[in-house]
Amino acid sequence: MIKEILKNIIRRKQAIRFPEEFQVPPDEELEIVDLEKKIHAIFKRSLMIRMIDAGSCNACESECAALSNPVYDIQRFGMGFVASPRHADLLLVTGPVSRQMELALKKTYLATPDPKLVIACGDCARDGGIYKGSYAVANGVANVIPVDACIPGCPPTPAAILKGLLDLLNKLNASKPPRH
């Protein structure tokens, strides 16, 4: 029994080693390993993410999809993308929020159970980015629903998205779960 547990621990440690294609500066690599521990401390088990495209150009989605590929393999950190907002702890929103997506974004936010976190992912989600000032956008996610953190970049790389998640978790106090 103990042997089995030990074996599992060793296997876990190996799993966290990054493939050579995972290009993160060495000091950040340590921090990203931390991510798993933090998620465990705050969320007890895992962090489930619901991704919402609120009018992005699809580059941000493409990078989020890349997080699930074998190079970044987001599940090794105890995170995963879920199909329904009802299952989500965190909403990852991309795009400047086009007017025609505003209602859908609000509804999705309301459908997510408390406590919940919202990250605005990418320059457009932060303040509208290049689309800022267009008649058909709301100039950023924060103008539509409450936002906890922003990840800059056009688009942010998969490693930058992981780092952004970590920064947000660093800000949270493990004893006080997030609430809106």
Added chain:
Amino acid sequence: MEKILKKAISIKEHLNEQYIEVARDDFRETCRYLWKEKDAILRLMFATDERKINGSFKVHAVFSISGMDRFLIIVLSLQEDDLTFPSLTADIPAAHWYEREIRDMFGLHPQGHPDPRRLVFHDSFPSRSYPLRKDWTLTESDAKEWGDGMIEKEPYRFMEVEGEGIYEIPVGPVHAGIIEPGHFRFSAVGETIFFLEPRLFYTHKGTEKLFESMDFEEGVKLAERVSGTSSFSHSSAYCMAVERMMGIHLTEKAEAARTLLLELERLYNHIGDIGNLCAGTGLAVGYAMGAVTKEKLMQLNQRVTGSRYLRGVNLIGGVTQDIFSHSDDIRSTLDTVTREYKDLMELILGTVSHVERLENTGVLSREIARKLGATGVTARASGISDDIRHVHPHLFYDRLDFEANTLAGGDVFARMMVRAADSECSISIMRALLEGRYQGDLAVKTRAAQPYSASLGYTEGPRGSIFYWVMADHDGGVFRVKLRSPSFCNWPVVPFAVHGNIVPDFPLCNKSFNLSYSGCDM
């Protein structure tokens, strides 16, 4: 051709573009003649608001005849006292979305169009409000009501199918996977899809209007962000339009660099798409292999250009970086990618359970593809041999040896195989380009555009042909930018391809087209 030119009110030539202005009564017949008798392809249709210049709106229909590197642009002037134009849709079904778009954006009414509903704007957008008119404004309260979506100002009626056992499945706009937003309404009989109506334009961002508030140089950045995974194709087509309008010619080096990066973009998209199809059938290994190879190409993009999406490379008059200084890196990555790609295809074609799901699924007939004006992989998998790189050679494409890969099947499998053949072509084109030595600077100086000059720019992106049409105002600023992404042409064919398939195969069909929502919605 004589027949058309005889009817023309005025004819204007610009490079390979011929602008033929016709009278209102001749407009429909002229376009019908080109489409039916000459087998021309409707490349795009758009309007301009030239009331300040000459007191009229203009409707343009751009045709190209296969085998001729020439664009015939039929122009119709509309005076303010009669803002209707004869609809082409009855003769040329491919015109149906363009005409609805013109109605939404300019308030010009296509007379005789079978579909009176709005296309771009949803229910709570104000009636009689046309954003691309020069004197248009949106009040703050209207904007707020539009976003809230609570007041239906012009209700949209979905087409209803009635009958025993038919039920509706509404899906979206927020989907289960990591994809863009759009609404699909299925009318199903048991498991079988009888009818599908997509409702798109959720990601409409007012891109064309936004172009008008920028100068031509800034516009490159916006063009790069029209459709994320086609960033380079879009910016290349945009730059080409502006360069042709200004009358500047690229150096050999810049042309070679653009060609190479266009092919690199095609390759990473196609390999990712082939892998994604495996996700649709549960072939997890194939999906993972495709994703890893795609990731390697994205990282190559990053090393060569500093951007995983090849952004920041194009500028009016050339490119910003000498990508040929990375030749060795590109070559060695291509070696790895070729090997991995072969393994992937071997796995896919050797997995009968996967191939069986793809064959005879989502069949798009040649007839529908032709009628609705499908483009790119979608058209070529249905037997229409249309590739802008061949029909309208630009950049280095006339000096390269490659095929417009065409298959007749029209099913998901055919679309995958066209992508595979295209990937091999892209690899060989890139290898050939890396062999050469190219003269000249990276970029040439830009010139001011002549007042009211205009031009087309085009290229074959990963999803199909991309068109830009730009026009300068009186002092060389931006007067109008029309963009047409391949997804705008291909979305209307999706309902025809999924008819008769089962609902669980819809994701597979959808993935095989891999259309951009953002590019289509503009």
